[in-house]
Amino acid sequence: MLRKISQYYYLLFFSVAGFFFYKAVTLFPTEGVSALKYRFPSIEGFLPISALVALKSYLFSGIFDPVHPAGLTILILIILSAFLFKRGFCSHICPIGTVSELLYRFRKKIIPGDLLIPTWLGYLLASIKYLIALFFIKVILIDMPYDATWQFVQSPYNAVADIKMLKFFLNPSALTVKVLIVLIVLSLTFPQFWCRFLCPYGAFMNIFAFFSPLTIKRNNESCISCKKCDKICPSNLKVSTLNAVTSPECTLCCSCVEVCPVRNTLSLGSRIGKFTLTPFQYSLILLGFFIGGMIIAKITGRWQSTVLPELWQAYYPLVDKLTH
Template sequence: MKSKNWYKKQLKRKPVQITRYVVQAVFLLFLLYVGIRFYKFYMHFETLGETSFVERPAAVEGFLPISALMALKVWLATGDFDVIHPAGLVLLSFFVGGAIIFRRSFCSWICPVGTISEWISRLGKKLFKRNFEVPTWLVWLLTPIKYLLLLFFLGMVIVMPTYGAIAFLNEPYNKISDIKMLTFFLDISGFGLGFLIVMVMLSLFFRNFWCRFLCPYGAFIGLGSIYRISKLRRNEKTCTNCEMCTKVCPSRIKVHKVETVNNLNCTACMACVEACPVKDTLNMTVANKKVSKWFIPVSFFVAFFLIIGYAKLTGHWETIISYEEWKILIPEANNID
């Protein structure tokens, strides 16, 4: 059992990382709460009113990236904001657009898949005393996969005419896409279960395997940081080449080998900054100006809650689908394709 003094030392040595772990756990619990409420909402209609009604949590729309992509296309083309799954469009737009400054903060701070992947990797490190490295040649082969997946989804949306995207948003299938997602996991196929088991096993051996090589959502958010307004800079004159920054990087970026970290996989977790033993050798910069290691995460969450608050106040958060429409759609969900 680790002593209280050990935890105090850890908090003093790497306060951002300890805070990040706490925030990850809080958001995971929050999303679990959202999932339970959504299940109760679903069961009310599935049982034809035999269970009590629970309001549908709009946050569940954060798990509908295809619908949000379609809605984004329509919004950019016509100026009409999606009223079917508005929260999904708000979240996608913020995570991708905000990455211009915040990089992939979503991935390292609140993404439930990223959080679970990190926890599994830590478990693997405890079991095997280390996380294994993916061979360089295999990294080159695996890295394009998430971008190819992203290209597939983006291409599908871009090629579709605007009127087709509008029609899709208003179709019954899109309206219950969140229900479809829920029933997929409630009655998961053998292939789906096998895929999840493989991802868990790979994450035990290789740190953040899914996030680094397969996640198209993370790849899309990463594109938002391509302008590189915020970046990590390493002072080569004071660097001791201890490689601590590289060792702690969840994305396995070779931080110690570059002067500026421009890698799109950087999640702004600040682990490397806190691991560096030499003061002012590794710093986050915004518009080429040095900022506190707290600047990116704090600014990200301030903007995150302000955007959600504004969306709620302006009526861009809750769906317009009525109770009566849910009453018709949900019992027929399995028949809607």
């Protein structure tokens, strides 16, 4: 229940944040820096490439991104959460994941039934997101020189990257519209299509989620093989055949635990030992981690940019001409 509340809250939050960001951008030419009061720093969570470059720059220089500090903070929190809590961010907070889930549920209410992708095809499709993620890891984390990362962080393009992102979605090309339509249709047809097969963010998180101490465990002795867990799993994992769900594709949505008809047959806990958590406890700890991390970021000056007003004043008039 707490997971659903979290999903709807963050979907609403980011929708409101997007609306106010649009307001900040449109009012800036007339109101100047005072319009930035409508810009929520959390909007920087939609600048993953900028944050990844800033992460490498930070690791080499020790200088936290002064332009989009919230973006770097969010990326660091996501990486740490993947290591500690697997991909709970995807099932509790990510608005794109929530929209994908809602689309599929909406379709099932109109046209009942599940359309599952064969396992072999699922592996083939999943390779797409890993290839995209590996591309960015190689280009940014491996090949990009440190000096180039710091230059990008300070570049005019990066200063208005959030504005360019907004303009991209407000004025999409014909190709972009076609791609979005295809993604919507696929999300209506197959559960969590974007998250499972195309999201490079998810693939990047899987690198750390693989080492997470948490997992879903199954008690083989009490299991009645009803396979309800298999049917409800959005990642199409065969939970009923596993002693422990070690796949990094598991987002710990705990749907399988909640649907299991036999008490304590499925449980969320540590890979080693008997430590267990209820789905509510897990959601509470996960959300507390993110909220606490953001509070610390605000206190330590790693959330709100102090240089952005000056940068917007300098580069806002050039936003359509700037390239990277």
